[in-house]
Amino acid sequence: MSIVSITRIVRFNAAHRVYNPALSDAENQRLFGKCNNPNWHGHNYTLEVTVEGAVEPRTGFVVNLADIKAIVEREIVDVVDHKNLNLDVPFMSGTIPSTENLVLACWRILAPAVAPARLAKLKLWETENQYVEYDGR
Amino acid sequence: MSIVSITRIVRFNAAHRVYNPALSDAENQRLFGKCNNPNWHGHNYTLEVTVEGAVEPRTGFVVNLADIKAIVEREIVDVVDHKNLNLDVPFMSGTIPSTENLVLACWRILAPAVAPARLAKLKLWETENQYVEYDGR
Amino acid sequence: MSIVSITRIVRFNAAHRVYNPALSDAENQRLFGKCNNPNWHGHNYTLEVTVEGAVEPRTGFVVNLADIKAIVEREIVDVVDHKNLNLDVPFMSGTIPSTENLVLACWRILAPAVAPARLAKLKLWETENQYVEYDGR
Amino acid sequence: MSIVSITRIVRFNAAHRVYNPALSDAENQRLFGKCNNPNWHGHNYTLEVTVEGAVEPRTGFVVNLADIKAIVEREIVDVVDHKNLNLDVPFMSGTIPSTENLVLACWRILAPAVAPARLAKLKLWETENQYVEYDGR
């Protein structure tokens, strides 16, 4: 019973400011540099959502990717797209909106949401030269 | 003795219809939606073929990638390119031509064909927003 | 009054067979080679739709691109996506479905449909290595 | 004396809100939809800067592209990167930060800045599916 993974890519864009409100302005500037701009900056994000499992003989699918896409759009894209990650997104509230924290938050939402499909990996691009990956470890 | 993987990317295009002939028309439509179009649709596929092994000191290669490319073109690309996956491709006969089943069929052909090189992973893109991966598990 | 162009990119996939029913099988094979496969093949197409005009001071837009996207999806994407260009698409009926003829057909539909915006160019990719362009000349 | 164009691509990211402060909230929402989010959103922008001219025999260059890159980084990228287009960028002050207005502002700055090289075209991507172009007309 072969295990195949299947990935759907979605895109959204958002504003954010990477800083820690518990630290001084000087320390925030030292740690986060231009990402600490008080008036925000933003990105086009690309999120690769990978689920895995055995191939169901009746459909030839691990899972119907249209269902996965609908879940990811409802749970993630509709919540963050054209939004401010610091101010507008409940699931990022109280969290420094680094790419690392964003991918972890997406995992916590998507892992139960895609069940019984098994979430295997998330890959989140912040720019074309930078991405994070998380696989539940 | 370090283990390095090396990947060659090939491309082909094909028509297919995703449906299960054992099911009713209504059930096929419910399961496969627009992918069930009776007059077919098609894709530009991209296949990433990864082999791995130790680096041979005489060549600096894990394997001569020109040999891998020739094998993949003969065994896969020449068989599926500009073809109908349901009607024209012997190795997909009797199989629902989902991306999952296509990647598994490619694995069954390529794993022995590239020996003694060890096939490590296949990644098959159906559109720029969707891909499957298989690593022999 | 500066003239700016703005482009929206849409994607669809379709099956087709490139051949001329008025010619013999041998002549079709000589002219079209593997694109003449009787059981069809297919592509992921990318269409870049460019309109141009002066920037409206009230909006900062040449045109609301959301409107252009809606028109292109209704007039083109919904008609050709997951379809057979030879059999399923009324606006390609009786036409050899080459990329050239497909881009001309899209122009004939979109030029009046986007009015009063002025259609300036269409660029249609059939594969990542081949595209056609038409600007109304 | 052949005229060749040469293009350098630069990237930056920024936050913005697309709205017209002279209009009501309801009118802004109708015109700009989710781009009107009061807490901003953002993008990774890609700017293609094209200059053209005859090839200088002594160098084989139309212009030293390193010089163009330095000018574009100083005049544009350093001013907009990781900034808020509405609040932080002097050359966008009082302007709706649509992609159209941003490309026109870049032209007004770069055309004299690259002289004696001749600015031929700017192409500005806001997302991977949307771009504007301006050539000085």
Added chain:
Amino acid sequence: MSIVSITRIVRFNAAHRVYNPALSDAENQRLFGKCNNPNWHGHNYTLEVTVEGAVEPRTGFVVNLADIKAIVEREIVDVVDHKNLNLDVPFMSGTIPSTENLVLACWRILAPAVAPARLAKLKLWETENQYVEYDGR
């Protein structure tokens, strides 16, 4: 009689050194910087070859792109691929191998070679952030 353009993309890689043997070492270093490395450096080049004309009713083609591809591979790719532009390529002999001069040399070869098709534009990428274009002016 509509005029459509059609483009084929080819790729090759080559070594080169950008310098003018008539100038001093110091002047070469000042003009060309790291591109003047005496032991060469290299690139993966991408060449977009655009021809244009009316669509032939019998084929739906402006020109058979397979013919254009064969001409470009024979006249350009086979001559420059995996070669040194300064030492190995007859058509670049005595020329500073800048991207500008390379695109002009390709034009001089391809314009007559693709006849009776009409060469409309060449676009040559040296890196993913830099390209030149020439249209015969």
Added chain:
Amino acid sequence: MSIVSITRIVRFNAAHRVYNPALSDAENQRLFGKCNNPNWHGHNYTLEVTVEGAVEPRTGFVVNLADIKAIVEREIVDVVDHKNLNLDVPFMSGTIPSTENLVLACWRILAPAVAPARLAKLKLWETENQYVEYDGR
């Protein structure tokens, strides 16, 4: 304590000749084909550098990617960019400059250089159709 990986992509270009000086000319030609061109050829390389670890609560970062970028540029990019891998790069001296050997050499340099961050993977693209990966095994 979740383990997230974060990747920074850098680019450089270089000339090389893939051959083994201990072998005859004929044997080199048989093994390496056009990559054995005595006058060199070259590539635009893309290197993806992945480090992994727990997310630090004070910053939301696994590691400050600006630090990783500075290390990779100093240790790798500044040494190989616009250079000849056979002649100019001390860390490749006496090594066949295959992609496999280049990725292993980068690992040996970067694994200690990024400490205390943990290097998790390197992915090195030689062309858009070929890459190698190494994860320290």
